[in-house]
Amino acid sequence: MQGKDMIGRARTGTGKTLAFGIPIMDRIISYNEKIGSSRNPLAIVLAPTRELARQVEKEFRESAPLDTLCVYGGVPINQQMRVLNYGVDIVVGTPGRIIDLLRRGVLNLSEIQFVVLDEADQMLAVGFDEDVEVIMEQLPQNRQSMLFSATMPSWIRKISNKYLKDPVIIDLVGDSDQKLPEGISLYSIASDNFGKPSILGPLIKEHAKGGKCIVFTQTKREADRLAYVMGRSYPCQVLHGDISQNQRERTLSGFRDGRFNILVATDVAARGLDIPNVDLVVHYEIPNTSELFVHRSGRTARAGKKGSAILIYTYEQTRAVRVIEQDIGCRFTELPKMPVADEAADMFNVMRDTRSRSVGGRRTGGSFGRESFGGFGDRRSSGFGDFGSNGGSFDRCGGFRDSGLRYRGGSGGFRRPSNEFGRSSFSRSDRFGDFGQGDFSRRG
Numbered sequence: 001m002q003g004k005d006m007i008g009r010a011r012t013g014t015g016k017t018l019a020f021g022i023p024i025m026d027r028i029i030s031y032n033e034k035i036g037s038s039r040n041p042l043a044i045v046l047a048p049t050r051e052l053a054r055q056v057e058k059e060f061r062e063s064a065p066l067d068t069l070c071v072y073g074g075v076p077i078n079q080q081m082r083v084l085n086y087g088v089d090i091v092v093g094t095p096g097r098i099i100d101l102l103r104r105g106v107l108n109l110s111e112i113q114f115v116v117l118d119e120a121d122q123m124l125a126v127g128f129d130e131d132v133e134v135i136m137e138q139l140p141q142n143r144q145s146m147l148f149s150a151t152m153p154s155w156i157r158k159i160s161n162k163y164l165k166d167p168v169i170i171d172l173v174g175d176s177d178q179k180l181p182e183g184i185s186l187y188s189i190a191s192d193n194f195g196k197p198s199i200l201g202p203l204i205k206e207h208a209k210g211g212k213c214i215v216f217t218q219t220k221r222e223a224d225r226l227a228y229v230m231g232r233s234y235p236c237q238v239l240h241g242d243i244s245q246n247q248r249e250r251t252l253s254g255f256r257d258g259r260f261n262i263l264v265a266t267d268v269a270a271r272g273l274d275i276p277n278v279d280l281v282v283h284y285e286i287p288n289t290s291e292l293f294v295h296r297s298g299r300t301a302r303a304g305k306k307g308s309a310i311l312i313y314t315y316e317q318t319r320a321v322r323v324i325e326q327d328i329g330c331r332f333t334e335l336p337k338m339p340v341a342d343e344a345a346d347m348f349n350v351m352r353d354t355r356s357r358s359v360g361g362r363r364t365g366g367s368f369g370r371e372s373f374g375g376f377g378d379r380r381s382s383g384f385g386d387f388g389s390n391g392g393s394f395d396r397c398g399g400f401r402d403s404g405l406r407y408r409g410g411s412g413g414f415r416r417p418s419n420e421f422g423r424s425s426f427s428r429s430d431r432f433g434d435f436g437q438g439d440f441s442r443r444g
Helices: 016-035 050-063 078-086 095-103 120-125 129-137 154-163 196-208 220-230 245-257 290-297 315-328 344-358
Strands: 006-009 043-046 068-071 090-093 114-117 144-148 168-171 184-190 212-216 236-239 262-265 278-283 307-313 392-394 400-402
Touching: 006 016, 016 050, 016 114, 016 144, 043 050, 043 095, 043 129, 050 068, 050 090, 050 245, 068 078, 068 095, 078 095, 090 095, 095 129, 120 129, 120 154, 129 154, 144 154, 184 196, 184 315, 196 212, 196 220, 196 278, 196 307, 220 236, 220 262, 236 245, 278 290, 290 307, 290 315, 307 315
Parallel strands: 006 144, 006 168, 043 090, 043 114, 068 090, 114 144, 184 307, 212 262, 212 278, 236 262, 278 307
Antiparallel strands: 392 400
């Protein structure tokens, strides 16, 4: 409210959007009353994904009588250009599309008074670091800058020093070992890959109790296969970067409205999305990093509510589970081993068959569940945020590929970000290789 630059750290699900949104809206309303509405935007918010951008813009639009616009890739640009020509107060968007609009000369940032970098560490993870700096160079010097980030990698410190003036630091995480919000009950269960599809349904029945559940997989193909298998018994939909934008919006709307209760997703849904009343998060495959585990699990127990997260792991990944416990400052309650259902072989074969059909060929759409859910064959979307043209992409194993952090995808790979990042040795607890391949050897 005092107009100072700020760096904010907070756990996921703590409602920081309105924390920075309310002062910005109040100042813009007062400015418009005194000076009159401007054709050019007065505030800009950068977000790493289109889903988060839409969510932030919705908060602004529903909270104040201001003209707002959300811009992102994967949809036609002409409508966004027309709205900018009419004039807006606030622009929220992904860096790739914002740069596109700047180059076309339809977005003028000369009157910006407020800039917000939301989920700034994720900007780095998805390869938007250079785009963010290009945008920051276009902004007027006399502005208020706010940066929100769960972690503080070197790039965050660099842009803070370069673009923020004596920022006030508000740290709601501090040195606390516990990284998860209050209210999440953590469970773990061991299973071999053969039995995982058959135990998933009973786990959801017991712990979600009819409520909403998000199942996270490591890759887009695995999400498609699992949703296909689950759809034979439960109404569910799939969400990942190859889904067209229109289908993604319909999927999220249906999940929020309760038209189906099981969402199988890759990490495109792991950060920033505010889906109310998610009762259960299932990590069908162990995440690559402890930070990713935190953000996946943070889809439940939001805004002070209760929820559960279950991590399914293979016996070879036991040590990785202990590392996650150490990193997040919480302990898992181990669930008793579940008997593999008689239909496990059939379900495993279906998963294998869909895998073999998809290798070397292009998927052609499909439907999950009993109500013709699907749309996963449309590959026009550029994926996570604006990956296609802006420095980041998914590799063939479903991992991120960009100039910043490098994760390995695949089934069960776990790697803690550190100075040893990129090694595959297992000589110390902070150097993890690919658990999924069972490589526990010591190498110098």
